Structure formats: C-alpha cells, structure tokens
Amino acid sequence: MIEVEDLQVFYGEGRDRFHAVRDVSFRVEKGETYGLVGESGSGKSSVLNAIAGRHSDWTGTVRLAGAEVDPRRRNPADRQKVQIVFQDPFGAIHPKHTIGGTIAEPLAINRRQNRGETVDALLRQVGLPGRFRYRYPHQISGGQRQRVSIARALALQSPILLLDEPTSALDVSVQAEILNLLQDLRRDQGLTYLMVTHDIGVVGHMCDRIGVMKDGRIVEELTKAQLVRGETAHPFTRELLSESLLG
Ligand SMILES: Nc1ncnc2c1ncn2[C@@H]1O[C@H](COP(=O)(O)OP(=O)(O)OP(=O)(O)O)[C@@H](O)[C@H]1O
Numbered sequence: 065m066i067e068v069e070d071l072q073v074f075y076g077e078g079r080d081r082f083h084a085v086r087d088v089s090f091r092v093e094k095g096e097t098y099g100l101v102g103e104s105g106s107g108k109s110s111v112l113n114a115i116a117g118r119h120s121d122w123t124g125t126v127r128l129a130g131a132e133v134d135p136r137r138r139n140p141a142d143r144q145k146v147q148i149v150f151q152d153p154f155g156a157i158h159p160k161h162t163i164g165g166t167i168a169e170p171l172a173i174n175r176r177q178n179r180g181e182t183v184d185a186l187l188r189q190v191g192l193p194g195r196f197r198y199r200y201p202h203q204i205s206g207g208q209r210q211r212v213s214i215a216r217a218l219a220l221q222s223p224i225l226l227l228d229e230p231t232s233a234l235d236v237s238v239q240a241e242i243l244n245l246l247q248d249l250r251r252d253q254g255l256t257y258l259m260v261t262h263d264i265g266v267v268g269h270m271c272d273r274i275g276v277m278k279d280g281r282i283v284e285e286l287t288k289a290q291l292v293r294g295e296t297a298h299p300f301t302r303e304l305l306s307e308s309l310l311g
Pocket of ligand 1 (some may be wrong): 109
C-alpha cells in the first residue's frame with residue numbers, strides 16, 4: 065500500500081537549504097501498521113508530511129495503493145489516497161464549526177451526496193452518539209475530539225491513514241481507548257497505517273514493524289517479534305528502547 069524509495073526531504077532555499085530526510089526507503093503492506101520511531105528532530109514527521117502531500121519539497125519515489133504520486137498531488141484522485149490524524153485534536157478541528165460540520169467538510173469539498181447520513185455513520189464508527197453532530201469542540205473531551213478527527217479522516221474512505229502521535233496529547237486513561245478504536249477500524253475496514261510515535265507502549269500495542277530514524281535516515285527496521293525479544297542490531301535502537309521503557 066505504501067512504497068517509499070530513496071526519499072529526500074528538504075526545507076528552505078539557497079544557503080539555508082536543509083536536507084532533513086536522507087535515502088529513506090520502506091514498504092507497508094495492506095492491513096499492516098508501520099511505526100516510525102526515533103528521537104525528536106530525526107525526520108519522522110517530515111516523512112509523514114511528504115507522503116501526506118503536506119510538504120512538497122522532496123525527491124524520490126512514493127507509491128500509494130500501487131500508483132506513484134507526485135509531490136504536489138496534481139492528480140486530484142491522489143489526494144484521497146491518504147488522510148492524516150494529528151497529535152493535537154484541538155488544533156486540528158475548527159473551534160467554531162460543529163462536529164457534524166467538521167466531519168462533513170471533506171465530503172462537501174468533494175461534492176459527496178447524502179452527507180447527513182454519512183456523518184451519522186462515521187460518528188457511529190468512532191463510537192460517538194449521533195447527537196454529537198450539533199456540538200462544538202469545546203463541549204466535548206480530548207478523547208472525543210480525537211474520535212472526531214478520526215471520523216473526518218475516514219470520511220473519504222481513504223485506504224491509508226497516517227497517524228502523527230495520535231494519542232500523545234491525551235490523558236493516559238483514554239489513550240488505550242483510542243488505540244483500540246484505531247485497531248478495530250484497521251481490522252474492519254482493511255486500512256493500512258503509518259504512524260509516528262515516541263511511545264514504546266504504543267508501538268507494542270499497534271505496530272507490526274518499525275523503522276528507527278536517526279539524523280534523517282532509517283537506521284534499523286524491526287518486526288514486533290524482534291522488538292519484543294530485544295533483537296536490535298543497532299546500539300541507538302537499544303538506547304532508544306531502554307529510554308522509552310524508563311520514560
Ligand atoms: N518547516 C521546517 N523548516 C525548517 N526545518 C524544518 C522544518 N520542519 C522540520 N525541520 C527540520 O527537519 C528535521 C526533522 O524534523 P521532523 O519534524 O521531521 O522530526 P521529527 O522526528 O518528527 O521530530 P519530532 O519528534 O520532534 O516531531 C529537524 O532538524 C527539523 O528542525
């Protein structure tokens with residue numbers, strides 16, 4: 065579902081040009097969850113934003129659901145292949161729009177019919193009552209807001225979700241609920257996930273494989289089984305895992 069080859073991501077121009085991601089290649093199979101982990105500034109979000117079409121200064125090859133996409137997503141069909149769920153559900157939702165309006169926005173932009181029914185179905189899928197469509201973001205909890213972000217990301221039936229630290233801004237008590245919801249959705253709808261996380265607990269709960277990033281490169285790939293057995297070849301990964309476990 066996701067194939068990335070020799071991805072290079074840049075920021076800035078001229079003398080300020082910064083090469084943030086170097087020679088990154090990986091693939092994610094349909095139905096799989098692939099985690100990108102690594103210290104702050106290692107390039108995880110840059111990879112996600114390039115794949116999402118949110119940052120266009122990159123070279124390399126990105127194939128989504130079998131077809132190559134260009135950095136600017138000139139083909140409108142490419143814009144519906146991936147959706148992104150952000151860390152901070154409050155920042156991602158317009159404070160003056162109702163929940164129903166927020167979820168319906170991508171449907172309206174894409175001129176989809178039967179938007180009311182679709183919003184009801186999406187609320188149900190993320191475990192929120194239908195009456196929530198009339199509420200505003202400040203009237204619901206952080207966990208409920210993240211459910212709304214997920215509902216909106218599901219609206220166009222994109223086969224790939226990019227998850228950028230989807231639970232790190234939430235209370236510990238609701239983190240597992242959101243992770244369980246994401247797992248159920250992945251299973252029921254055959255979705256493929258690429259997620260960025262700092263949290264080794266989230267990796268253990270969600271990821272089939274991880275790519276460990278350092279200084280813009282993937283320095284090691286591990287399956288969940290290798291991770292659980294501590295079979296890491298790279299000293300940096302061992303350090304990262306022990307820090308996460310301690311933290
Ligand atoms: N808009 C930008 N302009 C300039 N440099 C940027 C920009 N965004 C990111 N960078 C730089 O690119 C590098 C990778 O950043 P990125 O946000 O991808 O890392 P990350 O691993 O996701 O970090 P974090 O876990 O803190 O989000 C960093 O050195 C960062 O300073």
